[in-house]
Amino acid sequence: MTIRKVTVLGTGVLGSQIAFHTAFSGFDVTAYDINDEALTAARGRFAKLVSTYRAEVDGAGDGKAEKSADAIVLTTDLAAAVEDADLVIEAVPEVLTIKQETYRKLGELAPERTIFATNSSTLLPSDLKDSTGRPDRFLALHFANDVWRFNTAEVMGSEDTDPKVFRAVAEFAAAIGMVPIELHREKAGYVLNSLLVPLLNAAMTLSAGGYAEPEAVDKTWRIATGSPYGPFQMLDIIGLNTPYNIMVNRDEDGKKLAAWLKDNYIDKGKLGIASGEGFYKYS
Known part of the structure; x- marks a missing residue:
């Protein structure tokens, strides 16, 4: 179960960080948001992250931080964003109905192989799994803010999550420099929150x-x-x-x-x- 192409839905504060850090770690990244205004704001966040990484992250010099930002594909077309994704990380607003509707659309548009992961701070995978159409390929992957500095990634599935999917996402988290924190049962707020x-x-x-x-x-x-x-x-x-x-x-x-x-x-x-x-x- 290989993860190389990653799509991040939502380019707010944490969504932008996840997209940038994943690209910085060598993965192919697409970032989706709902309109051009949101994408303009995302470009501004990526530019700030370039400066931050150059100042704080080893190996960010020699143009690597700039290349990472430039490599991120930005789009308002959800179908195009997920058409070849191995993993979709959802970071849309923390509102249950918005997330459920997002997953209903995703389930119709993404390939069958695609894994869905929510970065929800408080909602459980079981709150959302039925909306995905693929509960066995759905789980939570929660990042802490300032991902380059506070590099935990909490991995939490539902009772329907395929153990192979859980393992693949934990390995992906490690591959982008995170410390995977594995939860054995669902817990609102995970460990951190x-x-x-x-x-x-x-x-x-x-x-x-x-x-x-x-x-x-x-x-x-x-x-x-x-x-x-x-x-x-x-x-x-x-x-x-x-x-x-x-x-x-x-x-x-x-x-x-x-x-x-x-x-x-x-x-x-x-x-x-x-x-x-x-x-x-x-x-």
Whole structure:
């Protein structure tokens, strides 16, 4: 079961990183998004990643980073994007209905051999598998933000996932320089977000409730734990739309935090680092 041609669906913050790093690792990569505006934004993200890799990643000099960006095929044509893909990595918005509809289309367009992998932060493969038309060739492959630096790739199948597919995707993750983290059972949030999401929610609860400003929460976390980032800095890196989409569909407490995030930040264009401002301002 060979993986050489990879298609990434969604060119947001993490989707762009996955596409770029996969191309940098020598794979043929196509990146799909819904319109030309999204692809223009993707080109900007790839250009920034070129600079980042040249500064931080061994072997990115001598034009390799630039060649990696140039080699990525960008398209708004979903059929063309997946027509010869060995692996499709889905990184579309964290909304169940959007992901389900995406997989229904994919199941009709992609070759039978194609493996589908979701980068969903919180949804289970079993939430999506029936939409794919190929539950045996579907699983989750979850990356951490800043993939070149925090290089884990969590691999989690459903009870229907073919073990050979699971093994092929774990080997692919290793081939692009990730450390495969294999989960033996389905768990919402995998390992990373099972630890991280409660921290981020607790931080937002503190500030939304008027107990402490985001800067004070972050300072406390950094000093007390030695972490390089506080939870609000992490949220800015992730982008505020992602936690909003997760919380707005949760319990009443989650909906209240989502409303606070929307009213005070998202509606004011403060979406995180990508927009130049979130909980902090960025040059």
